[in-house]
Amino acid sequence: MTTHEAPLTKVFAPPRESSELAQMRRAHTIGAALFKVSAHGAETWGWQGRTLSRRAGDRWLRVVARPVDKAPGATWDGNAQADALLPRSVPRPRLYDVVEWIADGHVYRAELSEYLPRPALAAGGPVLGRELDPPSSWWAALREALAATATVPTTRTTVRQQWIDRHFTRLLGIPAPPIAWTTGHGDLHFANLTGPPLVICDWEGWGQIPVGFDTGLLYAYSLLQPGTAARIRREFTHVLNTPSGRAGQLVALAQLLQVTARGIAPHLARHAAHLTATPVP
The missing domain is CATH 3.30.200 (Phosphorylase Kinase; domain 1)
Known part of the structure; x- marks a missing residue:
């Protein structure tokens, strides 16, 4: 890898x-x-x-x-x-x-x-630098927002199948899995989220993404904060613990491994290894 x-x-x-x-x-x-x-x-x-x-x-x-x-x-x-x-x-x-x-x-x-008077939940970039504990209502609002976004038909492309075909195996060392597609934000991390109440910012790159890509990004960017990362997995287990959601997570990890931050790269690599080694429930 x-x-x-x-x-x-x-x-x-x-x-x-x-x-x-x-x-x-x-x-x-x-x-x-x-x-x-x-x-x-x-x-x-x-x-x-x-x-x-x-x-x-x-x-x-x-x-x-x-x-x-x-x-x-x-x-x-x-x-x-x-x-x-x-x-x-x-x-x-x-x-x-x-x-x-x-x-x-x-x-x-x-x-x-x-202008949003409340600051983003993370400052200084997408990699989460501290543990967060939004209330259950905030997580429910995020699930509902992503579900509503998924219903929007669009020809906009955020992640391309050509990119997956070209880079997935090179970055992760395994064949690319079948991809299920949906509509999503495309850059989901806590520097683009505020609240409560929830507001999702920076929609410049929204469009077609693999199922599990958005929540996979949010999880990957939070790996330095194990409590928050565990909460993300609990809140989005209905997406992440599925074959299509696992494939989307791997695509997100592959993209991050292209341009990654020192300190989080080993966490990304370990999570990718875990996803490829553990059977889907």
Whole structure:
């Protein structure tokens, strides 16, 4: 089993190049001006510094950029698609407005959303750094939200069968299992969850995922906190302890093993070994 020790926290950081850093900050200022809001507070950077978000009064302003010669991927309008297509019973920040413009050889997209006064349940990245104990009502709300999301038909693709065919065996050392597909969040971890009450944030990458992938991600990111990890297994045993749910967990582990954080890699490897060695109940 191969692991790649790229610290996960570094990919949720500002761009390394000063020109790109200035470019994103300038774009965020333009977005604030277009919406006639004033951004303030700490900067929140997305994957590989390609998004920048800040509070703007009682709103949240997020700006994403792509080169003009690069086609928009599924994440480009994921938040807007989620706002339009997911059931209102799925708790998420409300999206108020969107604007796009071209400058400096890039297309920029600014999204003005609801600001959530409660912080995420995890800070500093997706790997859980402390034990959590949300009430039973919070867990029930999360189960219901994921079940409601699963009912939404979509052509959006979060995890591709081609990726599984190409990388699963290389990363886990076993043949890829049959995959059952559903609709899901695609990046479920406690840095994207608030509450109680529950709110699920960051829907940019939602779409088709293997059954068990979302809860498998949540569990894997929590492995450093055994109490929370055990609670996740109890709350989602109806998904995780099934053949399809086990396959989805393995896909989630394989993806994390591509870009993993020091300290959690051995836990991921041990859990993958356990899943492949233990029969399904």
